[in-house]
Amino acid sequence: MIYLFIDRLHFKSIVLSLIMILLFLLNTVVAVPGSEARNNGPATAQNLQETDVSRSTGFGFSENILATTTTATPELTVGNASGAPGAVLQVPVNLTSSGEVVAIQFDLGYDPALLTYQQTNAGSLTSTFTVYANDVPGNKIRVIIMDFSNKPIASGSGTVAQLQFQVAATPAGQTCMIELSGVTLSDTQGNLITTNVHNGQFTLLQPPGDMNGDYTVNFLDLLFMTQYLGEPLTGDSLRADFNKDDVVNILDLLEVKKLY
Numbered sequence: 656m657i658y659l660f661i662d663r664l665h666f667k668s669i670v671l672s673l674i675m676i677l678l679f680l681l682n683t684v685v686a687v688p689g690s691e692a693r694n695n696g697p698a699t700a701q702n703l704q705e706t707d708v709s710r711s712t713g714f715g716f717s718e719n720i721l722a723t724t725t726t727a728t729p730e731l732t733v734g735n736a737s738g739a740p741g742a743v744l745q746v747p748v749n750l751t752s753s754g755e756v757v758a759i760q761f762d763l764g765y766d767p768a769l770l771t772y773q774q775t776n777a778g779s780l781t782s783t784f785t786v787y788a789n790d791v792p793g794n795k796i797r798v799i800i801m802d803f804s805n806k807p808i809a810s811g812s813g814t815v816a817q818l819q820f821q822v823a824a825t826p827a828g829q830t831c832m833i834e835l836s837g838v839t840l841s842d843t844q845g846n847l848i849t850t851n852v853h854n855g856q857f858t859l860l861q862p863p864g865d866m867n868g869d870y871t872v873n874f875l876d877l878l879f880m881t882q883y884l885g886e887p888l889t890g891d892s893l894r895a896d897f898n899k900d901d902v903v904n905i906l907d908l909l910e911v912k913k914l915y
């Protein structure tokens with residue numbers, strides 16, 4: 656019985672050994688030509704090269720994103736505006752940024768001989784922000800834009816404020832700069848952000864019926880038109896044909912008379 660038991664143990668050991676040898680041989684045969692062996696095995700020269708490429712690409716993307724974020728200087732730009740005497744117009748102030756701006760302060764200067772300030776409204780990027788605006792000495796409007804939760808202004812381009820002006824009824828001049836000063840942009844830590852600033856310009860438009868080009872409509876325009884009654888339509892007489900019926904007559908004068 657004892658020998659029989661030993662023989663059984665011996666037989667099992669032999670079978671297990673044979674299975675181990677068979678598995679080793681199978682693993683060797685499969686592993687040699689396959690690519691998985693390279694990935695799972697020890698670091699060969701090719702493995703290291705692939706790893707290096709992967710790391711290089713990963714860091715490359717990170718560095719590119721960081722570079723874009725840190726090198727794109729925000730732009731604060733005043734839009735150009737135009738209007739005839741008495742017209743009400745909006746002057747937009749636009750911001751282009753990468754989402755790092757949380758608060759803005761600036762002064763907007765203008766010529767009171769041409770424009771009268773009325774009010775300031777939030778822009779497309781700041782509809783949920785608080786916008787303060789006050790007159791300050793030197794014919795300037797001081798604007799402060801912020802959010803008490805320290806929320807950044809969305810990245811991209813859009814208006815951060817709309818300043819409303821009325822053109823003077825009898826303007827002294829035809830153009831003026833709409834000029835930024837004291838521009839202060841802040842990040843979430845309260846740090847000053849370097850900003851490129853672009854001023855705007857207001858241009859006075861001739862009102863309809865202004866025949867003599869003095870930006871007002873009055874009896875002088877009627878006198879101007881009478882020079883061309885029945886005259887051929889060339890040069891200034893083309894303007895005198897106010898209703899564009901190809902003749903200068905009393906009907907044109909009556910149309911202009913309605914405008915003042």
Ligand SMILES: [Ca+2]
Binds near residue numbers: 864
């Ligand atoms: Ca006129």
Ligand SMILES: [Ca+2]
Binds near residue numbers: 895900901903907
């Ligand atoms: Ca006419």
